[in-house]
Amino acid sequence: MLYIVLVLVLAALGLLVSALITASSLWAWVSIGLSVLAGLILVVDWLRRRRRSAAPAPEAPAPEAPAVSSPPEPAEEEQTTLIPAAGDLGDPPDTSAEPETTPDADPGVEDTPEADVAVLADLEDEVVVVDEHPRYHLRTCEWLGTRDTIPIGVGEARQLGFTPCDRCTPDATLVAAHR
Numbered sequence: 001m002l003y004i005v006l007v008l009v010l011a012a013l014g015l016l017v018s019a020l021i022t023a024s025s026l027w028a029w030v031s032i033g034l035s036v037l038a039g040l041i042l043v044v045d046w047l048r049r050r051r052r053s054a055a056p057a058p059e060a061p062a063p064e065a066p067a068v069s070s071p072p073e074p075a076e077e078e079q080t081t082l083i084p085a086a087g088d089l090g091d092p093p094d095t096s097a098e099p100e101t102t103p104d105a106d107p108g109v110e111d112t113p114e115a116d117v118a119v120l121a122d123l124e125d126e127v128v129v130v131d132e133h134p135r136y137h138l139r140t141c142e143w144l145g146t147r148d149t150i151p152i153g154v155g156e157a158r159q160l161g162f163t164p165c166d167r168c169t170p171d172a173t174l175v176a177a178h179r
């Protein structure tokens with residue numbers, strides 16, 4: 001900004017000199033015009049600086065803005081911790097995807113008639129489940145083998161979302177025993 005003023009003042013001086021040399025009043029007027037313009041620029045520049053120094057308070061809070069916007073980083077860390085959880089959820093379907101080829105895979109689901117389902121909901125006859133496996137079985141089921149079994153009422157097992165094994169058919173066996 002000050003360079004422009006300097007150039008204008010020098011130009012005005014040059015024109016004034018040429019006006020004196022050539023005795024032309026036109027150059028003199030142009031020189032006066034440039035001087036006035038330079039003066040105006042100086043005044044405008046001065047007013048701008050005065051506003052900046054007069055109002056430092058509104059600009060001071062600005063440095064705090066980056067500090068407020070920094071919290072998004074912890075949010076990203078939370079997202080990364082959620083990814084392993086989603087991976088764990090994906091595991092159970094994989095174990096039941098290949099029932100025939102993998103010896104550890106769960107047997108199929110017994111096809112229980114809806115009438116039997118209503119009966120089973122109220123029964124407290126004991127079936128067994130294996131931790132992290134979706135089926136419930138009779139104690140005599142051959143699939144259980146040496147697995148650690150957890151005894152549970154058939155009604156409660158169904159309530160928890162367990163499904164009947166189609167090898168030992170606990171639903172048909174228990175419903176038949178209550179008829």
Ligand SMILES: [Zn+2]
Nearest residue numbers: 137141165168
């Ligand atoms: Zn079974």
